[in-house]
Amino acid sequence: xxxxxLAIRIIQQFKRDPRTLVLIFIVPIVVLWLFSIILSNGNxxxxxxxxxxxxxxxxxxxxxxxxxxxxxxxxxxxxxxEEAEIMLGENxxxxxxxxxxxxxxxxxxxxxxxxxxxxxxxxQEALKQLNPLMDIEIQYLYGTDSLDxxxxxxxIFLGFFAFFFIxxxxxISFVRERLTMTLERVLISPIKRIEIVLGYVLGFGFxxxxxxxxxxxxxxxxxxxxxxxxxxxxxxxxxxxxxxxLTLGTFLSAxxxxxxxxxxxIPVVIVPQMFFTGLFPVDNLPLWFTILGKLFPLTYGAxxxxxxxxxxxxxxxxxxxxxxxxxxxxxxxxxxxxxxxKQGSR
Amino acid sequence: MDIVNIKQLMKKYNQKIVLKDIELKIxxxxxxxxxxxxxxxxxxxxxxxxxxxxxxxxxxxxxxxLMPSHHVALDIGYMGQNDALYEELTGYENLRFFAxxxxxxxxxxxxxxxxxxxxxxxxNALHKKVSQYSGGMKKRLSxxxxxxxxxxxxxxxxxxxxxxxxxxxxxxxxxxxxxxxxTTIIMTTHVMDExxxxxxxxxxxxxxxVACDTVSHLKDKTKSGRIEELFFAxxxxxxxx
Numbered sequence: 001x002x003x004x005x006l007a008i009r010i011i012q013q014f015k016r017d018p019r020t021l022v023l024i025f026i027v028p029i030v031v032l033w034l035f036s037i038i039l040s041n042g043n044x045x046x047x048x049x050x051x052x053x054x055x056x057x058x059x060x061x062x063x064x065x066x067x068x069x070x071x072x073x074x075x076x077x078x079x080x081x082e083e084a085e086i087m088l089g090e091n092x093x094x095x096x097x098x099x100x101x102x103x104x105x106x107x108x109x110x111x112x113x114x115x116x117x118x119x120x121x122x123x124q125e126a127l128k129q130l131n132p133l134m135d136i137e138i139q140y141l142y143g144t145d146s147l148d149x150x151x152x153x154x155x156i157f158l159g160f161f162a163f164f165f166i167x168x169x170x171x172i173s174f175v176r177e178r179l180t181m182t183l184e185r186v187l188i189s190p191i192k193r194i195e196i197v198l199g200y201v202l203g204f205g206f207x208x209x210x211x212x213x214x215x216x217x218x219x220x221x222x223x224x225x226x227x228x229x230x231x232x233x234x235x236x237x238x239x240x241x242x243x244x245x246l247t248l249g250t251f252l253s254a255x256x257x258x259x260x261x262x263x264x265x266i267p268v269v270i271v272p273q274m275f276f277t278g279l280f281p282v283d284n285l286p287l288w289f290t291i292l293g294k295l296f297p298l299t300y301g302a303x304x305x306x307x308x309x310x311x312x313x314x315x316x317x318x319x320x321x322x323x324x325x326x327x328x329x330x331x332x333x334x335x336x337x338x339x340x341x342k343q344g345s346r
Numbered sequence: 347m348d349i350v351n352i353k354q355l356m357k358k359y360n361q362k363i364v365l366k367d368i369e370l371k372i373x374x375x376x377x378x379x380x381x382x383x384x385x386x387x388x389x390x391x392x393x394x395x396x397x398x399x400x401x402x403x404x405x406x407x408x409x410x411x412l413m414p415s416h417h418v419a420l421d422i423g424y425m426g427q428n429d430a431l432y433e434e435l436t437g438y439e440n441l442r443f444f445a446x447x448x449x450x451x452x453x454x455x456x457x458x459x460x461x462x463x464x465x466x467x468x469x470n471a472l473h474k475k476v477s478q479y480s481g482g483m484k485k486r487l488s489x490x491x492x493x494x495x496x497x498x499x500x501x502x503x504x505x506x507x508x509x510x511x512x513x514x515x516x517x518x519x520x521x522x523x524x525x526x527x528x529t530t531i532i533m534t535t536h537v538m539d540e541x542x543x544x545x546x547x548x549x550x551x552x553x554x555x556v557a558c559d560t561v562s563h564l565k566d567k568t569k570s571g572r573i574e575e576l577f578f579a580x581x582x583x584x585x586x587x
Contacts, residue, residue, distance in 0.1 A: 005446040
C-alpha cells in the first residue's frame with residue numbers, strides 16, 4: 001500500500017510539471033521525427049533485376065516474388081547473370097535477385113544507402129506474403145555493410161531515447177528529493193527501503209510506460225520505421241530499457257549533490273553506451289572494448305530491438321539478452337537499497 | 347521512565363570528532379531543550395535519536411530500543427531544519443502522503459488531516475500548492491506532518507527559526523497542549539529565551555555537553571540568571587586546563 005501511495009505521489013507531482021512531461025513525451029517524438037526526415041528522403045524509385053534460372057522450380061519461386069512486388073516505385077527487369085552485373089555496375093539497376101541453393105541472394109549496388117534500404121524493404125515485404133522462412137543473403141557491389149549500419153540506427157535511437165530521458169527524469173527528481181530533505185523524512189517514517197525503491201519504480205514506471213507507448217507507436221506507425229517484429233514485443237523491450245534507466249538514474253543520483261551533477265553523468269554513463277549499441281561496427285575492436293560494452297544495459301537493449309524490428313525475431317529467441325537486461329534493473333534496485341541504507345544511518 | 351537514553355555517544359566524520367562523551371537521559375513527558383551555538387552538534391545528536399545517523403561508538407536508546415531501529419519509527423515525529431515538503435503538491439496532498447506512510451487507516455486519513463490543519467490554522471490553505479505558501483505556513487505544514495500520527499516523541503530541529511513572534515507563541519501553545527497529553531518533545535534552539543519554556547535543557551559546546559539540568563537549576567548556577575553565562579563560564583574552565 002505504501003508503495004502505491006508513493007507512486008501516486010510521484011505521478012501527482014509530475015502532473016503539475018508540464019514542462020517535464022513535454023520533455024519526456026514530446027521531445028523524443030520530435031527528435032525522432034527530424035531524424036526520420038534526415039534519413040529517408042521520401043519513397044525512392046528503384047530498379048530490381050531478376051536473374052532467369054534454368055531450373056523451373058527455382059524460376060517459379062522467383063516469379064512468385066516478382067508477382068508480389070507490385071509497388072509503383074519498383075521497376076522489374078528480367079536479365080541474365082552477365083547482364084545483371086553490367087547493369088548494376090553502370091547503375092542501371094539498384095539490385096538484382098537470384099536463388100542459390102534455396103537461398104535468396106540480393107546483390108545491391110551499395111553506394112546509395114536509401115536506394116539499398118528501399119530494395120530490401122520491398123523485397124522483404126514481398127517475401128512476407130509467401131514464405132517468410134526464406135533465407136536472405138545480402139551482397140554488395142560497392143562497399144559492404146552500409147545498409148546494416150543504416151537500418152540498425154532506427155531501433156537504436158528508439159532504445160536510446162527511452163533510456164536517456166527516463167534516466168534524467170528519475171536522476172534529477174531523486175536528487176531533488178535528497179536536496180529538499182523530503183527523502184530524509186521518508187526514511188525516518190516506518191516505510192521499508194525496498195518499498196521506497198519499488199514505489200519509485202512504479203511511479204516513474206508509469207511515465208516510462210506512457211513514453212514507451214508513445215514513441216514506439218509514433219516511430220512504427222507514423223515514421224514508418226522499419227519493423228517486421230511484433231509491436232508489443234518492441235514495446236516490452238522499450239519498457240525494460242526504461243526500467244534499467246530509471247533504476248540506474250536513482251542509484252547514481254546518490255553520488256550527485258545537485259541537479260547539475262546529475263547532468264554530468266550524461267557524458268560518463270549515457271554517451272559511451274552509444275558506442276556499443278551497434279551504431280558503429282565493433283567487430284574488429286580490442287577485446288577490452290567489447291567487454292566494456294557488456295557492462296551497459298543499452299548494449300543488450302539495442303541488440304534485442306534490432307533483432308525484433310529488423311530481423312523479425314520473437315522475444316523467446318532473445319531470452320538470454322532480455323534476462324540480462326532485466327538483471328541490470330534488479331542489480332540497480334539492490335544498489336539503490338544499499339545506498340539508501342547508507343543514507344539512513346551513515 | 348526515560349524515553350531517550352544516550353550512553354557514551356561519540357561521532358566522527360572523516361577523523362573529525364563532532365560529538366564526544368554524550369550522556370543524556372530524557373524523561374517521558376518533558377519538553378527538553380538542546381541549546382548551543384551553531385556547529386556545536388545539536389542537529390547531530392537529534393539525528394542519532396531519530397536514527398538517521400549511526401554512532402561511531404556508544405549507544406542511543408529510544409523507548410528502550412537501540413537505535414537505529416525501525417520499530418520505533420511509528421512513535422517518532424520529526425521536523426528537520428528544512429521544511430522538507432513537496433512544493434508541487436497541495437498541503438493536503440503532502441499530509442496525505444506522509445500520513446499514508448504512518449499506517450494511518452485510509453478512512454481516518456481525511457478527518458485527521460482536516461483536524462491537524464485546523465489546529466495549525468492552515469485550514470484555508472488545504473488545497474493550495476505548497477509553492478504558494480508563505481514561510482510560516484510551510485513551517486506549520488512541516489509541523490503538521492510531524493504530528494499527524496500522534497507520536498510519543500516529537501523531535502524538532504530549530505522549530506521556531508524564521509517565524510514571527512505571534513506565530514511562535516501559537517506554536518508554543520500547541521507544544522504545551524501536546525505535552526499535557528503526554529507527548530515528549532525534544533527541540534534544538536539557539537534562542538536563549540526559548541529555553542525558559544523547557545522543563546530541562548542541555549547546553550552543548552564543540553560537541554560536548556557542558557551542562558544538563560532543569561532550567562531553574564541551570565539559572566541558579568548563574569549570577570545574572572541568564573543561561574548563556576554558563577557557556578562563558580565553561581570556556582574559562584577549559585582555558586585554565
